[in-house]
Amino acid sequence: MSDISRPTGKALLVLGCPEAPAQQAIALYLAHQLRTHGADLLIAGNPSVLNLLKVSDPDKHYIGQTMVLEKCIEEIVEKRLTADPCVVCAHNDAAISYAATMRHLLPDSRLVVIIFGKDPEPLAASVDFPCEKIVEKAVHNPMQLKNKVNEVFGWAVSRT
Amino acid sequence: MGCIENLKYEMLLPLGASFKECREYVEKNFKEVWYVDPGYKLFDEYIIGLPPIALGLDLGKIVFPYTKPCHGTYLLLVEDADEADRVRKTARKKK
Numbered sequence: 204m205s206d207i208s209r210p211t212g213k214a215l216l217v218l219g220c221p222e223a224p225a226q227q228a229i230a231l232y233l234a235h236q237l238r239t240h241g242a243d244l245l246i247a248g249n250p251s252v253l254n255l256l257k258v259s260d261p262d263k264h265y266i267g268q269t270m271v272l273e274k275c276i277e278e279i280v281e282k283r284l285t286a287d288p289c290v291v292c293a294h295n296d297a298a299i300s301y302a303a304t305m306r307h308l309l310p311d312s313r314l315v316v317i318i319f320g321k322d323p324e325p326l327a328a329s330v331d332f333p334c335e336k337i338v339e340k341a342v343h344n345p346m347q348l349k350n351k352v353n354e355v356f357g358w359a360v361s362r363t
Numbered sequence: 364m365g366c367i368e369n370l371k372y373e374m375l376l377p378l379g380a381s382f383k384e385c386r387e388y389v390e391k392n393f394k395e396v397w398y399v400d401p402g403y404k405l406f407d408e409y410i411i412g413l414p415p416i417a418l419g420l421d422l423g424k425i426v427f428p429y430t431k432p433c434h435g436t437y438l439l440l441v442e443d444a445d446e447a448d449r450v451r452k453t454a455r456k457k458k
Contacts (some may be wrong), residue, residue, distance in 0.1 A: 220433035249432045272432065276409045280402040296381045300430045303399035303413040329383070332413070 217272065217305060218248035219298030221255050223320055228345040229352065230256060232264045233290060236358055244268065245286065247275035268288050272301070277309045280340035287312035294320030298327055306332045315355060319348055366407045367429055367439070372453040375426060376438040386417045390457070393419030393426060397454035406446060412436070418454060423447050427435040 213345045214237050215270045219229055232248065234256075239263050253269045268280070278284035281348065289312050291302040291320045302316045314334040316329045319341040337355055341348045353359070369405055390396055399405075400413035410416055411430040419426035425442030430436045 218432075222433065252432075273409070276402065276411070280404075280409055295432075295435065297430050297435045298431050300382045300412045301432070304411045307401045307414050328383075356395065 205292050212243070212285065213245045213268075213276070213286050213291040214242035214244045214245060215305075217275075217289065217298075217301055218246065218252045219291075219301070220295060222251070223342050224341060225319055225341040225348055226294065226344040227255055227259065229317065229319075229348050231259065231265050231349040232293065232345070232349055233352065234267065235358065236352075237290075238265070238267060240358075245270055245275070245284075247272045258309075273309040276304065276308070280303075285309065285312075288315060289313070290315045290317065292317045292319070293326065294323070296326070296329070299326060302330070302334065303332050304361070306334060314356045317348065317352065365443075370441050370443075373440040374437055375405050375440055376436075378437065379435045381436060382428060382430065382436045385436050386413075388438060389417040389419040389426055393421060395420040396457035397450055398457065399450075399454045403454070405450070406441065406443070415455070418450055419455075420447050420450060420457060425450060 216233055234244055242338045246266055246269045247281050249272055256266045286309055289305050289309055293299050293302055293316055306314055316334045319339050321342055324339055329338055335355060337351045339348045340349055376451055392452045393402050397418045400414045401412055412428055423440050424440055426440045428436045447449050
């Protein structure tokens with residue numbers, strides 16, 4: 204029987220609104236890479252973004268465990284879950300609020316905020332809390348974003 | 364909006380307001396301002412945002428930001444005297 208009073212340590216991927224297609228691709232890529240590198244991954248997002256992933260990966264080869272964002276925050280606040288690293292995908296102000304929340308709730312964890320979309324620079328400028336930022340103008344094409352993710356995480360560049 | 368969606372609320376700022384716009388609105392328009400951190404529980408929901416999160420109180424009315432991933436931050440007003448009193452006992456007052 205597992206000890207439910209002991210917080211569970213995971214790598215956490217927090218996804219924002221799924222309207223920018225690049226997020227879907229980079230989420231699956233991050234999931235693959237983090238799990239390949241040994242992380243016990245949890246993906247959190249709203250039901251739409253989680254359903255996009257579940258339909259894309261029905262056998263869960265890449266995505267692993269998922270959780271609705273509100274529930275994930277509850278688990279962290281109530282200290283039933285902890286996460287390190289925490290990666291947040293953000294292409295709007297709301298997602299930056301979620302990243303700031305994760306910074307506050309997980310003060311000692313590595314926090315990487317991936318800021319993308321049509322005009323990511325103003326959004327990136329609004330991030331005034333400690334974190335690693337990946338900033339790239341990307342809506343449909345995830346390739347430059349993927350390259351920067353590889354750089355920040357120290358992953359070897361793939362040929363695809 | 365979970366439990367908050369079931370409350371009788373008034374929306375003070377239109378959809379798509381930024382979190383900082385919500386904070387500035389509360390600080391500018393309410394005499395009684397209290398601050399909480401992300402994860403503070405209000406109406407059985409955990410509040411999201413950049414700390415410090417400003418809450419406005421006016422007798423039994425509470426004004427607070429509520430963030431949804433696809434819509435941005437709503438600034439909502441809900442009348443609940445008991446919850447307002449709980450905020451006064453548990454939050455930090457603006458100096």
